[in-house]
Amino acid sequence: MKSRAERIEGLLLVAILLIVAGFAGAASFTHVKDWTMANSPAGTGEWFGWANAVISELIPMAALLTIRQRRRAGGSVGYPLFLLVCAAGLSLSAQLAVAKPGPSGWLLSAVPALAFLGLSKLVLAQAPAAAPAEQEEPAPISVSVPEEIPAPNPPRLGLVPVPASAFPARPREAAL
Structure with missing residues:
Protein backbone atom coordinates (compact mmCIF):
# COMPACT_ATOMS: atom_id res chain seq x y z
CA MET A 1 0.00 0.00 0.00
CA LYS A 2 1.26 3.45 -0.85
CA SER A 3 1.18 6.18 1.72
CA ARG A 4 -0.86 9.31 1.20
CA ALA A 5 2.31 11.32 0.47
CA GLU A 6 3.38 8.80 -2.20
CA ARG A 7 -0.04 8.97 -3.87
CA ILE A 8 0.07 12.78 -3.89
CA GLU A 9 3.59 12.74 -5.35
CA GLY A 10 2.43 10.32 -8.04
CA LEU A 11 -0.51 12.56 -8.94
CA LEU A 12 1.77 15.62 -9.10
CA LEU A 13 4.14 13.79 -11.43
CA VAL A 14 1.26 12.84 -13.71
CA ALA A 15 -0.02 16.45 -13.66
CA ILE A 16 3.47 17.73 -14.58
CA LEU A 17 3.66 15.13 -17.36
CA LEU A 18 0.32 16.28 -18.74
CA ILE A 19 1.33 19.96 -18.70
CA VAL A 20 4.66 19.20 -20.39
CA ALA A 21 2.85 16.93 -22.84
CA GLY A 22 0.45 19.74 -23.72
CA PHE A 23 3.18 22.27 -24.43
CA ALA A 24 5.53 19.74 -26.05
CA GLY A 25 2.65 18.48 -28.14
CA ALA A 26 1.76 21.98 -29.32
CA ALA A 27 5.37 22.66 -30.34
CA SER A 28 6.00 19.23 -31.82
CA PHE A 29 2.67 19.06 -33.60
CA THR A 30 3.41 22.42 -35.21
CA HIS A 31 6.89 21.34 -36.29
CA VAL A 32 5.69 18.02 -37.72
CA LYS A 33 2.76 19.71 -39.46
CA ASP A 34 4.99 22.42 -40.97
CA TRP A 35 7.57 19.86 -42.11
CA THR A 36 4.86 17.65 -43.62
CA MET A 37 3.31 20.56 -45.50
CA ALA A 38 6.70 21.83 -46.73
CA ASN A 39 7.45 18.40 -48.18
CA SER A 40 3.99 17.49 -49.52
CA PRO A 41 2.75 17.98 -53.08
CA ILE A 67 5.94 -1.09 -22.53
CA ARG A 68 4.85 -0.43 -18.94
CA GLN A 69 1.92 -2.86 -19.20
CA ARG A 70 4.04 -5.60 -20.77
CA ARG A 71 6.79 -5.25 -18.17
CA ARG A 72 4.23 -5.65 -15.38
CA ALA A 73 2.90 -8.76 -17.11
CA GLY A 74 6.40 -10.09 -17.84
CA GLY A 75 5.88 -9.86 -21.61
CA SER A 76 8.13 -8.82 -24.46
CA VAL A 77 8.69 -5.09 -25.02
CA GLY A 78 10.57 -5.41 -28.31
CA TYR A 79 7.87 -4.21 -30.72
CA PRO A 80 6.59 -1.28 -28.62
CA LEU A 81 10.20 -0.22 -28.06
CA PHE A 82 10.80 -0.34 -31.82
CA LEU A 83 7.71 1.84 -32.39
CA LEU A 84 8.87 4.27 -29.71
CA VAL A 85 12.29 4.67 -31.31
CA SER A 93 13.67 14.72 -37.59
CA ALA A 94 10.76 17.07 -38.15
CA GLN A 95 11.86 19.34 -35.36
CA LEU A 96 15.42 19.52 -36.64
CA ALA A 97 14.23 20.04 -40.22
CA VAL A 98 12.25 23.18 -39.36
CA ALA A 99 14.84 24.56 -36.94
CA LYS A 100 17.12 27.48 -37.63
CA PRO A 101 20.34 25.89 -38.96
CA GLY A 102 22.98 25.49 -36.26
CA PRO A 103 23.39 23.79 -32.91
CA SER A 104 21.35 26.31 -30.91
CA GLY A 105 18.45 26.15 -33.38
CA TRP A 106 18.49 22.37 -33.42
CA LEU A 107 18.63 22.15 -29.64
CA LEU A 108 15.83 24.65 -29.07
CA SER A 109 13.68 22.95 -31.65
CA ALA A 110 14.24 19.48 -30.20
CA VAL A 111 13.63 20.42 -26.55
CA GLN A 126 8.28 0.90 -13.33
CA ALA A 127 9.40 1.77 -9.81
CA PRO A 128 12.39 -0.21 -8.56
CA ALA A 129 11.84 -2.90 -5.99
CA ALA A 130 12.15 -1.78 -2.41
CA ALA A 131 15.64 -1.90 -1.00
CA PRO A 132 16.29 -4.72 1.49
CA ALA A 133 16.46 -2.22 4.38
CA GLU A 134 12.94 -1.02 3.55
CA GLN A 135 11.38 -4.48 3.39
CA GLU A 136 9.37 -5.72 6.31
CA GLU A 137 11.25 -7.70 8.91
CA PRO A 138 10.04 -11.30 9.33
CA ALA A 139 8.11 -12.03 12.50
CA PRO A 140 10.36 -13.23 15.32
CA ILE A 141 10.31 -16.95 15.98
CA SER A 142 9.13 -17.94 19.45
CA VAL A 143 11.09 -20.76 21.06
CA SER A 144 10.17 -22.20 24.45
CA VAL A 145 13.04 -23.57 26.54
CA PRO A 146 12.32 -25.87 29.49
CA GLU A 147 13.49 -24.52 32.83
CA GLU A 148 15.46 -27.67 33.67
CA ILE A 149 17.40 -29.37 31.00
CA PRO A 150 18.09 -33.03 31.74
CA ALA A 151 21.73 -34.06 31.79
CA PRO A 152 22.68 -36.16 28.83
CA ASN A 153 23.43 -39.84 29.36
CA PRO A 154 27.16 -40.48 29.64
CA PRO A 155 28.62 -41.83 26.46
CA ARG A 156 29.06 -45.58 26.20
CA LEU A 157 32.51 -46.75 25.40
CA GLY A 158 31.52 -50.11 24.05
CA LEU A 159 31.63 -51.75 27.47
CA VAL A 160 28.83 -54.02 28.37
CA PRO A 161 27.98 -54.28 32.10
CA VAL A 162 28.31 -57.80 33.38
CA PRO A 163 26.37 -58.88 36.49
CA ALA A 164 28.42 -60.03 39.50
CA SER A 165 26.81 -63.47 39.39
CA ALA A 166 28.69 -64.13 36.20
CA PHE A 167 32.01 -64.30 38.10
CA PRO A 168 32.87 -67.43 40.16
CA ALA A 169 32.97 -66.91 43.89
CA ARG A 170 36.48 -66.92 45.49
CA PRO A 171 37.02 -68.29 48.91
CA ARG A 172 38.10 -65.75 51.47
CA GLU A 173 41.52 -66.17 52.80
CA ALA A 174 41.90 -66.47 56.48
CA ALA A 175 43.14 -63.52 58.25
CA LEU A 176 46.73 -63.84 59.47
Missing part, protein backbone atom coordinates in the same frame (compact mmCIF):
# COMPACT_ATOMS: atom_id res chain seq x y z
CA ALA A 42 1.06 21.28 -53.88
CA GLY A 43 -2.62 21.27 -53.01
CA THR A 44 -2.28 18.89 -50.05
CA GLY A 45 -4.80 19.84 -47.40
CA GLU A 46 -3.74 21.14 -43.99
CA TRP A 47 -5.51 18.19 -42.40
CA PHE A 48 -2.77 15.91 -43.74
CA GLY A 49 -0.10 17.84 -41.85
CA TRP A 50 -2.13 17.67 -38.65
CA ALA A 51 -2.80 13.94 -39.19
CA ASN A 52 0.94 13.25 -39.44
CA ALA A 53 1.54 15.35 -36.35
CA VAL A 54 -1.06 13.53 -34.29
CA ILE A 55 0.15 10.12 -35.42
CA SER A 56 3.83 10.79 -34.88
CA GLU A 57 3.33 12.40 -31.49
CA LEU A 58 0.82 9.98 -29.95
CA ILE A 59 2.58 6.76 -30.94
CA PRO A 60 5.45 7.35 -28.46
CA MET A 61 2.97 7.80 -25.62
CA ALA A 62 1.06 4.65 -26.58
CA ALA A 63 4.35 2.75 -26.90
CA LEU A 64 5.48 3.90 -23.44
CA LEU A 65 2.19 2.80 -21.88
CA THR A 66 2.36 -0.56 -23.67
CA CYS A 86 10.81 5.11 -34.82
CA ALA A 87 8.18 7.65 -33.74
CA ALA A 88 10.67 9.60 -31.63
CA GLY A 89 13.09 9.60 -34.57
CA LEU A 90 10.39 10.94 -36.88
CA SER A 91 9.40 13.66 -34.44
CA LEU A 92 13.00 14.73 -33.84
CA PRO A 112 9.86 19.74 -26.58
CA ALA A 113 10.21 16.18 -27.90
CA LEU A 114 13.22 15.35 -25.75
CA ALA A 115 11.60 16.77 -22.62
CA PHE A 116 8.38 14.88 -23.19
CA LEU A 117 10.14 11.58 -23.90
CA GLY A 118 12.43 11.94 -20.90
CA LEU A 119 9.63 12.92 -18.55
CA SER A 120 7.38 10.13 -19.86
CA LYS A 121 10.08 7.59 -19.16
CA LEU A 122 10.62 9.05 -15.69
CA VAL A 123 6.93 9.04 -14.73
CA LEU A 124 5.81 5.87 -16.47
CA ALA A 125 8.83 3.69 -15.75
Whole structure:
Protein backbone atom coordinates (compact mmCIF):
# COMPACT_ATOMS: atom_id res chain seq x y z
CA MET A 1 0.00 0.00 0.00
CA LYS A 2 1.26 3.45 -0.85
CA SER A 3 1.18 6.18 1.72
CA ARG A 4 -0.86 9.31 1.20
CA ALA A 5 2.31 11.32 0.47
CA GLU A 6 3.38 8.80 -2.20
CA ARG A 7 -0.04 8.97 -3.87
CA ILE A 8 0.07 12.78 -3.89
CA GLU A 9 3.59 12.74 -5.35
CA GLY A 10 2.43 10.32 -8.04
CA LEU A 11 -0.51 12.56 -8.94
CA LEU A 12 1.77 15.62 -9.10
CA LEU A 13 4.14 13.79 -11.43
CA VAL A 14 1.26 12.84 -13.71
CA ALA A 15 -0.02 16.45 -13.66
CA ILE A 16 3.47 17.73 -14.58
CA LEU A 17 3.66 15.13 -17.36
CA LEU A 18 0.32 16.28 -18.74
CA ILE A 19 1.33 19.96 -18.70
CA VAL A 20 4.66 19.20 -20.39
CA ALA A 21 2.85 16.93 -22.84
CA GLY A 22 0.45 19.74 -23.72
CA PHE A 23 3.18 22.27 -24.43
CA ALA A 24 5.53 19.74 -26.05
CA GLY A 25 2.65 18.48 -28.14
CA ALA A 26 1.76 21.98 -29.32
CA ALA A 27 5.37 22.66 -30.34
CA SER A 28 6.00 19.23 -31.82
CA PHE A 29 2.67 19.06 -33.60
CA THR A 30 3.41 22.42 -35.21
CA HIS A 31 6.89 21.34 -36.29
CA VAL A 32 5.69 18.02 -37.72
CA LYS A 33 2.76 19.71 -39.46
CA ASP A 34 4.99 22.42 -40.97
CA TRP A 35 7.57 19.86 -42.11
CA THR A 36 4.86 17.65 -43.62
CA MET A 37 3.31 20.56 -45.50
CA ALA A 38 6.70 21.83 -46.73
CA ASN A 39 7.45 18.40 -48.18
CA SER A 40 3.99 17.49 -49.52
CA PRO A 41 2.75 17.98 -53.08
CA ALA A 42 1.06 21.28 -53.88
CA GLY A 43 -2.62 21.27 -53.01
CA THR A 44 -2.28 18.89 -50.05
CA GLY A 45 -4.80 19.84 -47.40
CA GLU A 46 -3.74 21.14 -43.99
CA TRP A 47 -5.51 18.19 -42.40
CA PHE A 48 -2.77 15.91 -43.74
CA GLY A 49 -0.10 17.84 -41.85
CA TRP A 50 -2.13 17.67 -38.65
CA ALA A 51 -2.80 13.94 -39.19
CA ASN A 52 0.94 13.25 -39.44
CA ALA A 53 1.54 15.35 -36.35
CA VAL A 54 -1.06 13.53 -34.29
CA ILE A 55 0.15 10.12 -35.42
CA SER A 56 3.83 10.79 -34.88
CA GLU A 57 3.33 12.40 -31.49
CA LEU A 58 0.82 9.98 -29.95
CA ILE A 59 2.58 6.76 -30.94
CA PRO A 60 5.45 7.35 -28.46
CA MET A 61 2.97 7.80 -25.62
CA ALA A 62 1.06 4.65 -26.58
CA ALA A 63 4.35 2.75 -26.90
CA LEU A 64 5.48 3.90 -23.44
CA LEU A 65 2.19 2.80 -21.88
CA THR A 66 2.36 -0.56 -23.67
CA ILE A 67 5.94 -1.09 -22.53
CA ARG A 68 4.85 -0.43 -18.94
CA GLN A 69 1.92 -2.86 -19.20
CA ARG A 70 4.04 -5.60 -20.77
CA ARG A 71 6.79 -5.25 -18.17
CA ARG A 72 4.23 -5.65 -15.38
CA ALA A 73 2.90 -8.76 -17.11
CA GLY A 74 6.40 -10.09 -17.84
CA GLY A 75 5.88 -9.86 -21.61
CA SER A 76 8.13 -8.82 -24.46
CA VAL A 77 8.69 -5.09 -25.02
CA GLY A 78 10.57 -5.41 -28.31
CA TYR A 79 7.87 -4.21 -30.72
CA PRO A 80 6.59 -1.28 -28.62
CA LEU A 81 10.20 -0.22 -28.06
CA PHE A 82 10.80 -0.34 -31.82
CA LEU A 83 7.71 1.84 -32.39
CA LEU A 84 8.87 4.27 -29.71
CA VAL A 85 12.29 4.67 -31.31
CA CYS A 86 10.81 5.11 -34.82
CA ALA A 87 8.18 7.65 -33.74
CA ALA A 88 10.67 9.60 -31.63
CA GLY A 89 13.09 9.60 -34.57
CA LEU A 90 10.39 10.94 -36.88
CA SER A 91 9.40 13.66 -34.44
CA LEU A 92 13.00 14.73 -33.84
CA SER A 93 13.67 14.72 -37.59
CA ALA A 94 10.76 17.07 -38.15
CA GLN A 95 11.86 19.34 -35.36
CA LEU A 96 15.42 19.52 -36.64
CA ALA A 97 14.23 20.04 -40.22
CA VAL A 98 12.25 23.18 -39.36
CA ALA A 99 14.84 24.56 -36.94
CA LYS A 100 17.12 27.48 -37.63
CA PRO A 101 20.34 25.89 -38.96
CA GLY A 102 22.98 25.49 -36.26
CA PRO A 103 23.39 23.79 -32.91
CA SER A 104 21.35 26.31 -30.91
CA GLY A 105 18.45 26.15 -33.38
CA TRP A 106 18.49 22.37 -33.42
CA LEU A 107 18.63 22.15 -29.64
CA LEU A 108 15.83 24.65 -29.07
CA SER A 109 13.68 22.95 -31.65
CA ALA A 110 14.24 19.48 -30.20
CA VAL A 111 13.63 20.42 -26.55
CA PRO A 112 9.86 19.74 -26.58
CA ALA A 113 10.21 16.18 -27.90
CA LEU A 114 13.22 15.35 -25.75
CA ALA A 115 11.60 16.77 -22.62
CA PHE A 116 8.38 14.88 -23.19
CA LEU A 117 10.14 11.58 -23.90
CA GLY A 118 12.43 11.94 -20.90
CA LEU A 119 9.63 12.92 -18.55
CA SER A 120 7.38 10.13 -19.86
CA LYS A 121 10.08 7.59 -19.16
CA LEU A 122 10.62 9.05 -15.69
CA VAL A 123 6.93 9.04 -14.73
CA LEU A 124 5.81 5.87 -16.47
CA ALA A 125 8.83 3.69 -15.75
CA GLN A 126 8.28 0.90 -13.33
CA ALA A 127 9.40 1.77 -9.81
CA PRO A 128 12.39 -0.21 -8.56
CA ALA A 129 11.84 -2.90 -5.99
CA ALA A 130 12.15 -1.78 -2.41
CA ALA A 131 15.64 -1.90 -1.00
CA PRO A 132 16.29 -4.72 1.49
CA ALA A 133 16.46 -2.22 4.38
CA GLU A 134 12.94 -1.02 3.55
CA GLN A 135 11.38 -4.48 3.39
CA GLU A 136 9.37 -5.72 6.31
CA GLU A 137 11.25 -7.70 8.91
CA PRO A 138 10.04 -11.30 9.33
CA ALA A 139 8.11 -12.03 12.50
CA PRO A 140 10.36 -13.23 15.32
CA ILE A 141 10.31 -16.95 15.98
CA SER A 142 9.13 -17.94 19.45
CA VAL A 143 11.09 -20.76 21.06
CA SER A 144 10.17 -22.20 24.45
CA VAL A 145 13.04 -23.57 26.54
CA PRO A 146 12.32 -25.87 29.49
CA GLU A 147 13.49 -24.52 32.83
CA GLU A 148 15.46 -27.67 33.67
CA ILE A 149 17.40 -29.37 31.00
CA PRO A 150 18.09 -33.03 31.74
CA ALA A 151 21.73 -34.06 31.79
CA PRO A 152 22.68 -36.16 28.83
CA ASN A 153 23.43 -39.84 29.36
CA PRO A 154 27.16 -40.48 29.64
CA PRO A 155 28.62 -41.83 26.46
CA ARG A 156 29.06 -45.58 26.20
CA LEU A 157 32.51 -46.75 25.40
CA GLY A 158 31.52 -50.11 24.05
CA LEU A 159 31.63 -51.75 27.47
CA VAL A 160 28.83 -54.02 28.37
CA PRO A 161 27.98 -54.28 32.10
CA VAL A 162 28.31 -57.80 33.38
CA PRO A 163 26.37 -58.88 36.49
CA ALA A 164 28.42 -60.03 39.50
CA SER A 165 26.81 -63.47 39.39
CA ALA A 166 28.69 -64.13 36.20
CA PHE A 167 32.01 -64.30 38.10
CA PRO A 168 32.87 -67.43 40.16
CA ALA A 169 32.97 -66.91 43.89
CA ARG A 170 36.48 -66.92 45.49
CA PRO A 171 37.02 -68.29 48.91
CA ARG A 172 38.10 -65.75 51.47
CA GLU A 173 41.52 -66.17 52.80
CA ALA A 174 41.90 -66.47 56.48
CA ALA A 175 43.14 -63.52 58.25
CA LEU A 176 46.73 -63.84 59.47
